[in-house]
Amino acid sequence: SSSDTTHENKIRIAYFPNIGHAIPIVGIEKGFFEESIGNQTKIETRVFDSGPQAIESLFANSIDLAYVGPGPAINGFLNSDNHNVKILAGAASGGASFIVHPNSEINSVSDFAGKKIATPQIGNTQDVSLRHYLSENGLKPAEKGGSVTVYNISNPDIYTLFVKGDIDGAWVPEPWATILETELGGKRLFHEEELWPNKEFASVLLIANVDYVEKNPIIIANFLRSHYETVTWINTNPVETRIVFNNFLNSYLGQSLSDDVIDIALSNLVITADPKPNSIFSFAERADALGYLGRNGYDLSEIFLHFDMNSILEEST
Amino acid sequence: MIITGKNFTPHRIAFYAGIIVIWQIISMVGVWPDNIFPSPYEVAEDLAYSAADGSLFYGIATSMWRLSIGLAIAISGGVVLGIFMARVEVINQTVGSLVLGLQSIPSIAWVPLAILWFGLTDVGIIFVTAIGAIFAVTINTYTGVKNIDPHYIEAARNMGAKGTQLITAVLIPAAFPYMISGFKQGWAFAWRGVIGAELLFSFLGLGFLLNAGRSLNDVSQVISIMIVIMVIGLVIDTVVFKKLENKVMSRWGLQ
Amino acid sequence: MIITGKNFTPHRIAFYAGIIVIWQIISMVGVWPDNIFPSPYEVAEDLAYSAADGSLFYGIATSMWRLSIGLAIAISGGVVLGIFMARVEVINQTVGSLVLGLQSIPSIAWVPLAILWFGLTDVGIIFVTAIGAIFAVTINTYTGVKNIDPHYIEAARNMGAKGTQLITAVLIPAAFPYMISGFKQGWAFAWRGVIGAELLFSFLGLGFLLNAGRSLNDVSQVISIMIVIMVIGLVIDTVVFKKLENKVMSRWGLQ
Amino acid sequence: MTKLEAKNIVKHFSHESHKLTALGGINLKVEAGDFVCLVGPSGCGKSTFLRIIAGLEKPDEGQIIFDGHPVTETSPERIMVFQEGALFPWLKVQDNVEFGLKMAGIPKEERAKISNRYLDMMQLTKFANSYTYQLSTGMKQRVAIARALVMDPDVLLMDEPFASLDAQTRDLLLVEMQLIWEKTKKTILFVTHNVAEATVLGTKIAVFSNRPSIIKKEFENNSPRPRITEDESLLKLQQDILAELRPEVKKSRE
Amino acid sequence: MTKLEAKNIVKHFSHESHKLTALGGINLKVEAGDFVCLVGPSGCGKSTFLRIIAGLEKPDEGQIIFDGHPVTETSPERIMVFQEGALFPWLKVQDNVEFGLKMAGIPKEERAKISNRYLDMMQLTKFANSYTYQLSTGMKQRVAIARALVMDPDVLLMDEPFASLDAQTRDLLLVEMQLIWEKTKKTILFVTHNVAEATVLGTKIAVFSNRPSIIKKEFENNSPRPRITEDESLLKLQQDILAELRPEVKKSRE
Ligand SMILES: Nc1ncnc2c1ncn2[C@@H]1O[C@H](COP(=O)(O)OP(=O)(O)OP(=O)(O)O)[C@@H](O)[C@H]1O
Ligand SMILES: Nc1ncnc2c1ncn2[C@@H]1O[C@H](COP(=O)(O)OP(=O)(O)OP(=O)(O)O)[C@@H](O)[C@H]1O
Ligand SMILES: [Mg+2]
Ligand SMILES: [Mg+2]
Numbered sequence A: 001s002s003s004d005t006t007h008e009n010k011i012r013i014a015y016f017p018n019i020g021h022a023i024p025i026v027g028i029e030k031g032f033f034e035e036s037i038g039n040q041t042k043i044e045t046r047v048f049d050s051g052p053q054a055i056e057s058l059f060a061n062s063i064d065l066a067y068v069g070p071g072p073a074i075n076g077f078l079n080s081d082n083h084n085v086k087i088l089a090g091a092a093s094g095g096a097s098f099i100v101h102p103n104s105e106i107n108s109v110s111d112f113a114g115k116k117i118a119t120p121q122i123g124n125t126q127d128v129s130l131r132h133y134l135s136e137n138g139l140k141p142a143e144k145g146g147s148v149t150v151y152n153i154s155n156p157d158i159y160t161l162f163v164k165g166d167i168d169g170a171w172v173p174e175p176w177a178t179i180l181e182t183e184l185g186g187k188r189l190f191h192e193e194e195l196w197p198n199k200e201f202a203s204v205l206l207i208a209n210v211d212y213v214e215k216n217p218i219i220i221a222n223f224l225r226s227h228y229e230t231v232t233w234i235n236t237n238p239v240e241t242r243i244v245f246n247n248f249l250n251s252y253l254g255q256s257l258s259d260d261v262i263d264i265a266l267s268n269l270v271i272t273a274d275p276k277p278n279s280i281f282s283f284a285e286r287a288d289a290l291g292y293l294g295r296n297g298y299d300l301s302e303i304f305l306h307f308d309m310n311s312i313l314e315e316s317t
Numbered sequence B, C: 001m002i003i004t005g006k007n008f009t010p011h012r013i014a015f016y017a018g019i020i021v022i023w024q025i026i027s028m029v030g031v032w033p034d035n036i037f038p039s040p041y042e043v044a045e046d047l048a049y050s051a052a053d054g055s056l057f058y059g060i061a062t063s064m065w066r067l068s069i070g071l072a073i074a075i076s077g078g079v080v081l082g083i084f085m086a087r088v089e090v091i092n093q094t095v096g097s098l099v100l101g102l103q104s105i106p107s108i109a110w111v112p113l114a115i116l117w118f119g120l121t122d123v124g125i126i127f128v129t130a131i132g133a134i135f136a137v138t139i140n141t142y143t144g145v146k147n148i149d150p151h152y153i154e155a156a157r158n159m160g161a162k163g164t165q166l167i168t169a170v171l172i173p174a175a176f177p178y179m180i181s182g183f184k185q186g187w188a189f190a191w192r193g194v195i196g197a198e199l200l201f202s203f204l205g206l207g208f209l210l211n212a213g214r215s216l217n218d219v220s221q222v223i224s225i226m227i228v229i230m231v232i233g234l235v236i237d238t239v240v241f242k243k244l245e246n247k248v249m250s251r252w253g254l255q
Numbered sequence D, E: 001m002t003k004l005e006a007k008n009i010v011k012h013f014s015h016e017s018h019k020l021t022a023l024g025g026i027n028l029k030v031e032a033g034d035f036v037c038l039v040g041p042s043g044c045g046k047s048t049f050l051r052i053i054a055g056l057e058k059p060d061e062g063q064i065i066f067d068g069h070p071v072t073e074t075s076p077e078r079i080m081v082f083q084e085g086a087l088f089p090w091l092k093v094q095d096n097v098e099f100g101l102k103m104a105g106i107p108k109e110e111r112a113k114i115s116n117r118y119l120d121m122m123q124l125t126k127f128a129n130s131y132t133y134q135l136s137t138g139m140k141q142r143v144a145i146a147r148a149l150v151m152d153p154d155v156l157l158m159d160e161p162f163a164s165l166d167a168q169t170r171d172l173l174l175v176e177m178q179l180i181w182e183k184t185k186k187t188i189l190f191v192t193h194n195v196a197e198a199t200v201l202g203t204k205i206a207v208f209s210n211r212p213s214i215i216k217k218e219f220e221n222n223s224p225r226p227r228i229t230e231d232e233s234l235l236k237l238q239q240d241i242l243a244e245l246r247p248e249v250k251k252s253r254e
Helices: A019-029 A032-037 A051-059 A070-079 A125-136 A155-164 A176-184 A210-215 A217-236 A238-253 A259-267 A277-289 A309-316 B010-029 B040-052 B055-087 B089-103 B107-118 B122-146 B150-158 B163-201 B205-215 B219-251 C010-029 C040-052 C055-087 C089-103 C107-118 C122-146 C150-158 C163-201 C205-215 C219-251 D046-054 D093-103 D108-121 D137-149 D167-184 D195-201 D232-253 E046-054 E093-103 E108-121 E137-149 E167-184 E195-201 E232-253
Strands: A010-015 A042-047 A065-068 A085-094 A096-100 A116-119 A149-152 A169-173 A187-191 A202-209 D002-014 D019-031 D035-039 D061-066 D078-081 D155-159 D187-191 D204-208 D215-220 E002-014 E019-031 E035-039 E061-066 E078-081 E155-159 E187-191 E204-208 E215-220
Touching: A010 A019, A019 A032, A019 A042, A019 A065, A019 A085, A019 A202, A019 A217, A019 A238, A019 A259, A032 A042, A032 A217, A051 A065, A051 A070, A051 A085, A051 B205, A051 C107, A065 A070, A070 A085, A070 A125, A070 A202, A070 A277, A085 A210, A085 A217, A096 A125, A096 A176, A116 A125, A125 A149, A125 A169, A125 A277, A155 A169, A155 A176, A155 B107, A155 C205, A169 A176, A176 A187, A176 A259, A202 A210, A202 A277, A210 A217, A217 A238, A217 A309, A238 A259, A238 C205, B010 B040, B010 C089, B040 B055, B040 B219, B055 B089, B055 B122, B055 B163, B055 B205, B055 B219, B089 B122, B089 C010, B089 C163, B089 C219, B107 B122, B107 B163, B107 C163, B107 C219, B122 B163, B122 C163, B150 B163, B150 D078, B163 B205, B163 B219, B163 C089, B163 C107, B163 C122, B163 D093, B205 B219, B205 C107, B219 C089, B219 C107, C010 C040, C040 C055, C040 C219, C055 C089, C055 C122, C055 C163, C055 C205, C055 C219, C089 C122, C107 C122, C107 C163, C122 C163, C150 C163, C150 E078, C163 C205, C163 C219, C163 E093, C205 C219, D002 D046, D002 D187, D019 D046, D019 D061, D019 D187, D019 D215, D035 D046, D035 D195, D046 D061, D046 D078, D046 D155, D046 D187, D078 D137, D093 D108, D093 D137, D108 D137, D137 D155, D137 D167, D167 D195, D167 E232, D187 D195, D195 D232, D204 D232, D215 D232, D232 E167, E002 E046, E002 E187, E019 E046, E019 E061, E019 E187, E019 E215, E035 E046, E035 E195, E046 E061, E046 E078, E046 E155, E046 E187, E078 E137, E093 E108, E093 E137, E108 E137, E137 E155, E137 E167, E167 E195, E187 E195, E195 E232, E204 E232, E215 E232
Parallel strands: A010 A042, A010 A065, A116 A149, A116 A169, D035 D187, D035 D204, D078 D155, D155 D187, E035 E187, E035 E204, E078 E155, E155 E187
Antiparallel strands: A065 A202, A085 A202, A096 A169, A096 A187, D002 D019, D002 D061, D204 D215, E002 E019, E002 E061, E204 E215
């Protein structure tokens, strides 16, 4: 494709303008990544708002690293040529909730029948969780002849539907869960992690183009190091994280969120570099049961890229 | 729907067969990896699969009925508006200019408003469809009417044609060769609008299937649905618009 | 860019003023909550804001240059293709039918392919823009050429016009009144295509600003950008296409 | 009774490189039942004058008084046969002929009865179902004449209706026109470049001058009817008219 | 030397309700330098015949031999003046006239020199910059004639070129046509419905029968030139031609 020149002195990173992507946002805005990689390598960033687009860009060799949810990470791995897209690290865990519309009578899963529920995108993390949750509770979505109508519609549109009262509930990531709760009076029925073993599941992962990693081990090692360091910084500086995040929103979208929303949203998720492998495998099982992983079976045994950061860093110094 | 031999000429068949062969060769040579450039075989397999489980036909039927209503609105609205724009300068200056402006807005930007006004209903999708198609009909009707030989209108008025009579007996038939072109485009844009709206509303139909393919990064499903969309477009063009066009053209002695 | 008094007639001004007043009334009555239906005042404020910090003008400039290239491709390709479709039945049957089929595919469905083929570049956006616009140009050129009075072509051939000469000296000028209509639509669809592509690529331009507003549910920013898009559409239509159209029409004695 | 009066009709046109006064003040009084033939050099403004009478064009000065009222718009009371036909290509010949009747709301069978009569008169019965592009130029002209005659208007405005007809067909139609006029006592304005034709048909022949044109001279013509082209008695009048015309054409050469 | 030969030209057309044989086997030999006038009833197929010679229409049977070769396509060697003008509305009068010269790649100044000569001949100099909708019907017809004459073709095919001209303008052009023909010894085929005009111009007058038409009779015409419409010496020939024509028109009435 047309955009790639030499990769030697360049690393191209994609992420979303969401609070779950605090690592790359803080890492870029505070200059942590730049500092760690050194000034020989130029960092280019792209801000996306959907997983599939990030995967397409990886496939097209337009980016080298991306922060995405487990759904796209798995699809990216399975659909890539020679499994050229793999998970390098975790970035966040948790951070999705089920929000009930103030006028809706949903108090527990037993009230879901006949209701209209939204999730942001087919096959994304919340969508798989919702559909799995429904089937675990003996419910089926309308298109399979069941009683629950599932809408896959983007977060801003979910907001509009919430305002109008056209939906009864939505399974959404942060900060949308908090926005629906604080701005529109929605009721948080449960945090998604409550449904998972150990109350944790990977919600944002760092994935990479394997070719790039193999060609640029030192850049990647340095990058990963600052990825880990940023995790620590965020967890020790939540207030400053909020400020950085809002500054980013302001400069990128020309708008920011209220401090409350960010604080609550941030407290509802865990910034961690642990990819929580078990949650990814069970997520894949659920997605497969929904027919999302193709007709030919799937094999995730290679999905994690084994990358020995420490020995490379030692060698290079 | 009778597809006559004339519509599917040897040339056409050879052309499409050629495309498929080239496509297969490219995918075999491996210029692009399989995940971004699937082979025709894989696409056909996907198609067969979604045909077998019925989801394809259900999707087609859903999209088609939304399209019919949206297109009907676009055609009737577009013809009326186009005629008035061509004949009444005030309307051209006001409503006409607004339609034109509205047309520059991508359907995707309409979706939030459609949701706001109509909710997640068929009506919302039909609105986005109609708004996507009306302009092509309007502007072609407008151009057709503006370009009518003024002598036809003079003769008709001299013989007593007025108001609605003038419109139905002269303006519409005289502008018809261009209006067909508007209908044809209106059809294509409505088809496109309905798919686009379904994709964003993610609410049944072919657009939904397309979105599902994209969300799962399943390029061969995306391409298979795109092909279905195209084929339906071509068939309708051939059995409806080409026939209409040929008939009108031969009447006017243009063939 | 000189906007003459003629283009902004009292009627037009009154019409748009009326719309704003009605809008203000609806927002004051409070049919819909403010956060999804802002008042014109809020929208104007937002507009002023993004104009003040320069992002608006940068967005406009970026979108406009992508549009120019995409539209140039669509117009030149569409004119050539339209002429050949009208004159060479084999091309009509093959490439022509393909264009028509491709046209039914919403731009949104092109985006994944554009990313795969061209990467996250301006080229991808230009591709989506050109593909969105080419069909309107093609089909209007086709219709225009098909509807040329056959006597013009006979007379020209009799006087020795052949090949390219016939095309440039007869087919294009004779079909020009309809080709303008194609350019006008091509422009609207290209404009729409560029915004849509920017929105999906999330890559600078007005479409990006639209998406930014949408991402944060800032409806007043969304509407303010939609208005900017519309106004640019209207201004271009008035200063470019209306002028061209009036000139050609008056030459042909149609006004 | 004065059916129609042109009062000082002036009409200007603007061209790319100059302005042009087509009609320089036309005055003409037409009594009910007059058959007025208009002759004049090519481009002097005959068609323009008929169009103004029909209400299809506004004069820059002066006015047309019709039945005592100024003409403001076109109306089926004054039906025009256009010089260039203006047949509707989307209609069959018969539907073209019936167009005005249909607009007037006359039922189908009655329309067919009327149109068949005139199609027969114009020798077009066989072509009733043809489209206009399938006709020869002379046939089109006959359709246009039939389309006007079926309307049975108060005033007929005919702009060189026989220009594309062969001499024999024209002779037949000259007879028909006289019959129609005598039977219905219509008021007819008839533009022609054929002086013989003018003298056969007209009760009055008005000669246009060169641009800016006025009516240079009017001739009365009371020869007995039916007249035919070969009538010796019309020769003198023809010579007189030609004598008026000749200098006008010369002038336009200068 | 035979310039042009029509060998048994047959042409059918289909209409909505019937088939029609326009040309029923036309045979005609035209020598180089002949001025052949074609006369016949309206709708008999004169225009169709010229179009076939021009190569704009294919005969269903027979062929046209031009300079020893069968005609397969149109060419500027045989330039046609269309009965209905076919002027280009997007070009100014002068550009219309120069169209063929431009196609032939003749430089601008030379084109202007040639076109100005013919615009003057047609009394259109003042209208060189006008568009065609700004012209009267007769003026348009003169533009069409000029557009053909500038081409200076081997064979000129003229389809009722003077039909919309007044008698005086026509007389002037009859003189011009004879001058041009004598000076350049062009081969001309000239359709007209005016028998006097045919006898003034033609070295040969061919009379078409009614449909399915054949050439019923050919007349030689060796009267001395220049001839004018009023020439007494042509009267006898005119009577003979009319006598041939009359039954044809009658037949078409039946
Ligand atoms: N394209 C066509 N389709 C069907 N019929 C046609 C077509 N062109 C000509 N004809 C028929 O062929 C016959 C001859 O037409 P043509 O125009 O050659 O006559 P013409 O002798 O030139 O008559 P005129 O003197 O009226 O111009 C007519 O009866 C006409 O209806
Ligand atoms: N729409 C127009 N725009 C500009 N000039 C026009 C227009 N219509 C007519 N004219 C001019 O007005 C003059 C008179 O035209 P008109 O058609 O009335 O002549 P006419 O007497 O009918 O001629 P003909 O015998 O050739 O039909 C001409 O010089 C013509 O150029
Ligand atoms: Mg005239
Ligand atoms: Mg003819």
